[in-house]
Amino acid sequence: MSDIVISARGVQKSYGSNHVLQGLNCEVGKGITGLLGPNGAGKSTFMGLILGLRPRQGGELNVLGVDPDRSGPELRTRLGYAPEHHDLPGDVQAADLVRHIAQLHGLPRRVATERASNALWQVGLGEERFRPIGTMSTGQRQRVKMAQALAHDPDLLLLDEPTDGLDPVQRDDMLTLIRRVGSEFGIDILLSSHLLEEVERVCDSVVILANGIVGHSGTLQDLGSAASGFKVELDSDPEPLAAALVARGAAAAVDGHSLIVSGVDSASDLIRDLVADLGLGLRRLQPRRTTLEDVFIEASQ
């Protein structure tokens, strides 16, 4: 079985004169992938195309081995989707809603009933499963959305801003649950978010959309191992060291008592020697990792 879950080549989508996706290229592998981007970057539009809710205007899109435009209903049987909004019918019991959605995805009634109950237990709503959704908190509704997306055992789960509206404790619980679904349950996840820290916490890979194209894509592991200079922390003013480094052709940016040094080979040797020559106290010298925030800002620009 291929390790590529979603493959997009030159995908285009416009609404009138608004070109939302302008030749999007990316590959989403197995595991948990964060779909990042500022508001209006095209995240929800891309999710709509993955679900086959809208035809694209150009390019190739392959989801779980099929084209959503041609095989939408068959594909959606294998997808789970939790939308961003918190609105669900208030007078329906959670168990009824989850069972109903599971049946729509092709499960026989008896199996759907059993799995709906099980899914609600898995998301932590086992004791609350017969409560009307209208009486539930935002956090519980987010869990109901997760349960209805899980109950029919999808191959790919699409989560659109799953922590929106949650308080810090609820957010922490939800991220733990997402991580559990992706690792223990073995379900691949595409998680749309604009919150970098939650993507960093639960995702294996990231696709960053900006202005209708992919600004960056790759694994977070690769991102973290990509060194981009050194971080130097002194116990005194770093300006003399910065000036000395610049004089030797390095790029040095002062950040409080720290320096970010790049643009020169053997930087660590150079920094060591200059610190000794200048008689400065060195607290820390470490390779500087590229953060998701760095990549996000760069991609967004």
Add this chain to the structure above:
Amino acid sequence: MTEARIHDRGYMAYDGPRHGPGRAMANLSYHTVQRVLGLKRSNWQKVLPAIALLISFIPAIVFIGIAAFLPRGDELGLESSADYYGFITGALFLFAAFVAPEAVCTDRRSGMLGLYLASPLSRDTYLVAKAAAIAAVLATMTLGPPILMLIAYTLADAGPDGVTGWLTELGRILASGTALAVFWTALSLAVSSLTARRSLASVGIFVGLLASSAVGDGLAEGADIGDSYALFNLIGLPFEAVFRIFGQTNSEGPPIGEVDTWLIFATLIGLIAAFGAFARWRYRRIEITG
């Protein structure tokens, strides 16, 4: 001895058979019928559908009682099936305007439409399933009572003469009931597709029907510029079609009673198609994500 409980049941993959989109449509229709009838909902939600069903069935039960307990009921002026639809106009009006919008408006307002369209259902199959659900309840009202009356009249020896007459009557009932159910379904869906608010859809259907009646009859009778303008009367048109199916004309509706039968059927079919196409067009434009 303590009772053992399993707290973490674990996640189980599912490798069993899955039904296709056809079963999803049937499931959605079933769920929608339950919802519009107020089943598994508060008692307040059951009131309007219950009233509509009672209005449609009570006259039939009365006529069946007359046929059963009074000898020679037909001589007492038992209502024909064609006339019966006049008794249940209010029920159909009530259901189409105030109950049926619940089938679709709430899905948009509650976000369920997004979940439905993320399932094997498409926009078209979703609409067909919803239409089938509304039409099924309406058909219960338009077919149930006349068929009950036909059976009861026959048992009371007050029904149509001979097998051919009986089958002809049954065929006319099926055609009439289906035509009415489909027309009111298409009308209700078309207006409901304009808004996510059930109350707005209800007002739209209510005002639209009254306005069409006033305009149609006003143009045909008041302005006297031609009987065909009575076809604008969306309340009178489907019931006149029923009379024509039974080979009669509505003696109480002079303007539309003068219109050719083919024009009445063509207008009815055209309106059903137009309402359906409009609802489909509206749903193709609705954004689901983002």
